[in-house]
């Protein structure tokens with residue numbers, strides 16, 4: 037199958053390219069041509085790109101997709117109360133089918149708001165993988181592991197099974213990571229064991245880090261160090277590629293410890309704002325050459341997984357924090373949500389920019405709207421004015437998943453029916 041997008045405003049996100057008007061051809065799962073004019077072929081599915089921006093799909097670098105079922109059910113609580121009193125009891129009631137439908141709900145929201153890949157950390161990962169496979173999305177999947185009780189190695193075994201069964205599956209759309217949940221839920225012995233496994237198999241790691249002040253205090257009491265030092269002492273940054281979620285409470289020395297690491301930090305500004313966690317020092321990390329991407333965290337905390345909301349929040353917070361509107365300009369924050377996140381998922385040679393030979397993961401944004409006119413600077417509109425509902429078309433791996441705002445791989449009526457019944461049962465009485 038081939039697709040020809042004609043006369044779109046193309047934003048490749050490569051440093052050297054300014055936005056220009058042109059055509060894009062997709063053949064199979066890859067971009068095969070980008071030029072001012074491309075001759076149509078009889079087999080081409082033609083997409084009119086006029087009044088639309090074509091850009092790389094956004095990449096959500098930190099998600100717990102099935103938490104969409106818990107959206108809006110326990111807002112306005114402190115993180116530890118929210119997690120321990122609400123989320124964990126609700127999660128204990130989720131069966132594998134619930135996880136499948138919750139993941140699908142998040143995926144539908146992501147496709148509708150221009151996300152083409154995500155990194156997920158959760159439980160019952162086979163069901164999430166099935167949802168990814170069926171919907172055509174791209175994902176890096178992680179079985180999150182809390183090591184607070186002896187489970188006879190069950191969690192670790194599930195993580196190993198996920199990596200064995202799903203790495204490279206669904207035409208290569210699925211990759212995997214190992215996921216020790218956080219410094220405060222992972223004692224040093226199992227942590228070292230998981231790191232060793234990740235290094236031996238060359239599988240990345242995905243972990244929460246320094247999300248709250250309470251976490252920093254807890255780790256200082258337990259081990260006499262910062263959460264970042266704790267991970268460094270365990271050997272996490274020596275060889276493994278690591279996706280660190282949050283990194284809100286990092287001091288200057290912590291940031292120094294991350295310099296030169298493989299992987300980087302997923303910034304989740306809306307979740308951090310809503311849980312009152314603080315503002316991650318991401319412009320300092322960027323200045324130190326640390327790679328930073330953007331994620332949403334689960335919809336249980338952020339309540340939305342629209343990456344355009346995160347883009348706005350990320351840049352506003354840096355400007356506010358430093359009292360300096362020149363911080364994190366439009367181009368840089370868009371780069372974080374595309375190229376930065378792609379690197380966190382280890383996919384920087386495949387996605388994150390529009391480039392011939394790369395996988396065809398791209399979105400079209402409709403500019404024929406009052407809030408998106410006139411067009412002075414495309415990047416400014418994308419960072420400050422666009423929202424997820426302005427995305428017209430979403431393409432992943434050369435397959436059109438949404439066209440003219442209609443989802444092509446998900447039956448939405450069925451989805452909402454399933455979600456309604458399941459969500460009610462899960463939260464009853466909690």
Ligand SMILES: N[C@@H](CCSC[C@H]1O[C@@H](n2cnc3c(=O)[nH]cnc32)[C@H](O)[C@@H]1O)C(=O)O
Nearest residue numbers: 100123157158159180181182191244333334
């Ligand atoms: N409970 C599992 C681990 C699940 S991994 C994903 C976990 O991360 C939790 N989670 C979601 N958002 C956050 C956050 O912001 N900080 C810390 N944990 C979170 C989520 O509720 C879920 O339990 C076990 O027994 O091993």
Ligand SMILES: [Zn+2]
Nearest residue numbers: 244281333334
């Ligand atoms: Zn999280």
